[in-house]
Amino acid sequence: MSEQPRDNILELTGLTKRFGGLVAVDNVSLHIKRGEVFALIGPNGAGKTTLFNNVTGLFRPTSGNVLFDGRDITGFKPHQVARLGIARTFQNIRLFDYMSCLDNVRVGRHVRMKAKVWDSLFKLPRERREEERVTDEAMEVLRFVGIAKHANQYARNLAYGQQRRLEIARALATEPKLLLLDEPAAGFTPQEKVELMALVKKILNRGITVFLIEHDMKVVMGISERIVVLDHGEKIAEGSPEEVRNDTKVIEAYLGKSA
Amino acid sequence: MSNAAPARRRSLRERIGFRERIRDRDTAVYGILILLALMFPLVSYNITEGTAWISHATRAGYWVLLAIGLNVVVGFAGLLDLGYAAFFAIGAYTYALLASPQLASSPANHAVHISFWILIFVSLMMAALFGAILGFPTLRLRGDYLAIVTLGFGEIVPQLFYNFDQWTGGINAVGLIDQPLLPAWVQGPWSGDPEFKIVSPFNFNTDPVAYYVLVCFLVAIAVVLVTNLYNSRLGRAWMAIREDEVAAAAMGINTVTTKLLAFGIGASFSGFAGAYYAADVALVSPDNFLFIVSITVLVMVVLGGMGNVSGVIIGALVMYYLIFILIPGLPEIVTGFASNVGLGSLNQSTGDWPGLGEETQRLNFIIYGGILVAVMLLRPQGLLPSRVREQELKHAAVQEEEAAIEMSHA
Amino acid sequence: MSLPDYGFYILCGTAVILLAAQAVTHPTQFFQVFIFGLTQGAIYALVALGYTMVYGIIELINFAHGDVFTLGAYIGTTLLGFFAITEGTFTAINLIALIIVFPVVMLIMGGINITIERVAYRPLRNAPRLAPLITAIGMSFFLEGVMFLWRGPATVHFPDILPTQSWYVAGVFFGVRDIFVVVVGAVLVSLLAVFINQTKLGKAMRATAQDRDAAQLMGIDINRTIAATFFIGALLAGAGGIIWGLYYNTIYYQLGFRSGLIAFTAAVFGGIGNIPGAAIGGLVIGLTAAFSDSYIGSKWTQVVIFGILIGVLVFRPTGLLGMRVPEK
Structure with missing residues (x-):
């Protein structure tokens, strides 16, 4: 972890989001390097989409900072965030x-x-x-x-599959530097998943950094360079696909403590 | 990315014809409307030898203007405005006060007479300004709250014109409003004159056709401007907000300013129509701008087909005919019919029976309400719904070409 | 607390202080107006509940609701005509007539409102959002037309059959009719609260208002629940109509238009979709109208009420007690 700050396109430091008594995102820090595919995984309700919403300005973080391209964008409005170069898709397609x-x-x-x-x-x-x-x-x-x-x-x-593609197209049209994909492969057939992975590669070749939430491990392991695992709003693991796959905490989070 | 010859892409885009195709139906509607508008003065004179039809057409014109303006707010941007008549009132009073003897008897003690051609823009600005003032604190609210705020605003404005009677004459209305002047005008068979002649200078009160021509011009200008907006960056931003505000914001649209623009532009149409209205009827009273006016315009927009400019025009004309000609004329039609079929005795009032004519008149509300319900049930999308874009490509050739390009990219 | 909140509290605080000053300096007039405002408010509350319930469950501003209220008064006066009631005094027959007419009118109005929902709103449940709004306006005209056709354009007399006893307490005049209006209003609102909170149907209504799809998945019959909402809203509106008639003794066919708008304002004021909010909003609006009438001038009352409406929405968009409209 000795990259120069300029190599990071997105840095979250101590990001926390509370809704009343519920802590949806709990003190999460992570950084995404320019030009990589970075995946955020975790069981349902782990706070992944909330984290996205905090990055894109839909929510204002309770505490912590969002640094995009070296600039503090904490608390920016969604349209300002989009203008600066972050585009996203939605978990439930919003065309x-x-x-x-x-x-x-x-x-x-x-x-x-x-x-x-x-x-x-x-x-x-x-x-x-x-x-x-x-x-x-x-x-x-x-x-x-x-x-x-x-x-x-x-x-x-x-x-359905075309709608997902259209949502990606719409996001790409904003000329983002960073593209946030919220479960892009949800509901896809294996064939469509392969096509999606090819599309993500193509997007990467355009010089766009990709930050995705995904449940499908084949997709995640297939395209991401680094992975962060979230559980109950907390970061429980970070690393390459292999490291994460063998992390005991991750296995516990997915399979339950009894395992 | 593909560097396929730009020339080919361009021809392709033209053949897909995003703009052209949706205009098919619009072209037809506008063509027919222009034709009718041109023929109308001549025909109505020859048939009725009077100006009743012309003044009906003139009055229908400002409803059309209002409907076109409200459509920007409701149809394009999806904001429900239930107080649209307030902006109409602001426009009308702006003209009425600045172009009549009214202010002579106010605390200002000095009558103002400014030219119609200047005031029509002043009215427009005033309405837009008030639209912005009202919209600025309220547009961040969710859609329905906005509807309620506008409803409240629409109730307040006419009441204020009542209450500030020192300035506005209150319930006594503002009268003797100036008529527009032009350096010259051509009269002919359409104005009841057997021969052509040039009148110079020309005052609008000498020829009802002049108002008709004016309103046709105003409508034409409004249609062109609104259609331009519809097909622009701003128009798409409005529709995006209408469809999904969160997604629109995530695409970089500043939803507050974009909605404010819809609100202001919609209001400015209303102000513009208000100035024209004040000049035409020459008498402006707060009663002309009650909630029912806002509702009527809304009905015109929804009934015509929200979002679709030509549909909204048709909706306004149909509703005008219904509310101001057909339903008020029904008693006469019914009594005439009864006399003709030998039931003339029904026309007399006896005892509890008020007479067929009166009875029909009492049915007005029921008929109007019934029509609203029935039309909405039969055509919830409106008479001429917005066909935002063609749903399917018509030209198989284009499809194949696109498929081929996609293959080559794959 | 944010800036709008401060604005809201400052506005409310100013109003309370001004009123308190009046109460101290001119207590008699103040409490006289207060009593009048309370009675008006009780009626607005009954009507506001119908707006708020319907809005809460199908997000429709039911413009016809004010006319349902008026029609209740029209049917009420007609039914009372069948009894040998004595006006200007209170007899046993008057009491019997009231006991019979109240529930009958309420049930009739409930039935009519269910029919309206069935004919004009249900078929449009998946139509563009404005379509049911237009049919609601259409139904409003239709109902006004029915009353116009039935009793003509003039005002209609409503029998004056309540006890006429009245008292002066510390110079403040109030009568049995004032107490009657407030008590009946309070009883009906309490019954509604119990119904919504305790019964299965009430729970179904709350669930449907929260999330219609989820409610359906849980086996709630959506159509029946929505119909029940309209039925109950109309029960209260019908009762409100009779109370209005008994109190003012004059009704006319367009009564529901203006009072409907005001009641709707009350619903928004209390936080639309929020049932206790509507009741309190009704009282607040009734009091506001009464105070504005006597301290500012009746020609400013409409400006005051709708000004408050706008102010509330700007400074506190969730209304007094908070909005219970589900987030999309």
Whole structure:
């Protein structure tokens, strides 16, 4: 653990989130290196999604800090976090149902667009040019995740797997430096899981760091370089897939103490 | 990433035609509307030899403006506004006070007469300003609370115009409101004149058709602007918030300012319509802006098909016809019918029976309420629902092409 | 505590201090207004409960509810017409008539409200959110139309059959009718509280309000539970209508429109979806209206009430007692 701070894209120090008496995330510190795939695992209710929500500004941490790209973003609003370069997907897919796939992705481009109200109101040439460019870029992203032919369909009409892809596409459209995937393989067939792993590799090749929550151990072990295990809000293990797999605390957490 | 020739991508995008395709139906609707709007003055003169239809069309026009504006708030951004008439009142009073003798008898002691063409923008700004003032503290609230806040605001505003009667004349209304002036105008068969002539200078009170033309222009401008917004960065941000506010925020949309923009822009349409309304009716009283007005506009929007501009226009026209022409005209129709089929005796009132005409009039509420319920049950999405985008691609060729590209990427 | 909270407490505190000052300097007038506000508040509370229950369970602002309240008064006056009641005094027949008419009107209104729910809201349960709102407005017009058609546009007399005894206590005038309104209101609200907290159906209603899908999975019949909510809301509104009639002796077909909005405000004030909140909100709004009428001027009452509504939502969006609307 002797990396220079600049090598870390995300650092959490002593992150704690309480809801009333319940401590959902308890003093968790971790750091994610630029360009790696980092996985967060743990039994149901371990506080994984809450941790995501604290990073993306949906919740304000009770205490502790979130450092992104060397900048303290603790307590930032979600849209500010997105602007700085963190994008995410949701555990229960949250697409814009009654918008086309293309528009879903174009919403993702929002944060990188410049058009002001006046530009749009009068459709000034620069707005027109930007729209054309953004449409091309959005199609490019749809192609990247492999659902371009559904561009004109309502998001709600896509098959489940395609919806997951669309959500990733939408997140990618914000040009993130760090992509948070919340159980991207949930409900996938083995074939789809293989495809997802390929997609994550492709995303990594674009220079985007990936931070994922996943239950499926095949996926986790297959793509992540480092893993943190959370149980009851606390970090109980950290390390490479092999180290984590052989950690007694982890085995206990998953199988129960009696094991 | 793919560096496939940009030229090809462009042609592809054009062939998929995101914009073009949804406009198919809209083009038809707008085409028909423009045609009708152009023919209407001439036809109505020849049929009725009077201006009753024209003034109906003029009044329908400001309802259309209101509906287009409310649609931005409710249909695009998904914010329920139950006090929309308040902004209409603010626009109307802005014009009425600054273009009438009213302020001469107020503490200001000095009548103000500013040109309509300037005040229409001032009214717009005033309404937008109040929209922003109301929206700023309240838009961070959840959707339903916003509805309730706007409801309260809509109740307060007309009451304030009542209460500050030193300024507004209160229940006595503001009268003698100035009419718009233009340097020149063309009259012809559409205004009841057998021949064309140029009137210069022109005052709007000399020809009801002028208001009709004005409102058609205002509606056309409104449609263009709102459609531009719909297809823009801001329009998509609104819809994203409507669909899922949390996800929208996670995509980098500042939900508070985006909602504030919807609220302000919606209000400004209402203010704009208000100035026009004040000039047209030349008499503005707080009674013209009660809750029922907000509700009527909301019904127009929902009934027409929320989010879809052409649907909302149709909804406004249909509802206008229903509320202001058909239902009030029913007693006459029914009594006429009864006389014709030899049941004329029913038209007389005897004892408990108030007469068929009166009885029909008493049924107005029931008929109106019944229609609202029935239409919503039959078409919960509205008459012309928003077909946000084509659900399926029509051109198999495009699909194949995309599939081929995907293969090559895989 | 955050800034909005301080704002809220400062506003409330100012109001309480101003009122206390009045109470000390002009106690007679103060308590007179207080009694009037209390009676009005009891009626608003009964109506507000219907709004809050329906909103809590299906997130619908039931615009027709105020008209259900008015229709209750209309049916009440008609039914009382069948008895040989004596106006201006209190007879045994009056008492019998009241004992019979109260439950009958309440049940009729319950039945009507269930029908409304069945016809106008249930088919739209999965429709866009605004569709049921529009049908609610439509049903409101429809009910007003029914009353208009039935009794015409003029005000309708409601028999004055309560005991007329009244007393002056320390210069404050109050009558049996004041006590009657407050007591009946309190009894009905308590019965409702017991029902919601103790019975199986009440628990089902709370569960459905919390999470409809989960409630369904637990074997709760959603349709029946929602219908029951409308039924109970209408029972209270019907009772409220009769009480209004007995107290003011005048009703008219659009009565429910304005009082409905005010009752709805009361529901929001107490924290919409929150049943005790609605009862307290009703009282607070009734008192506010009465104090505003006499200390500020009746033409400002509407501004005051809706101003409070906006203030509450801005400074304390969960209402006085907190919102019990489930998070999505």
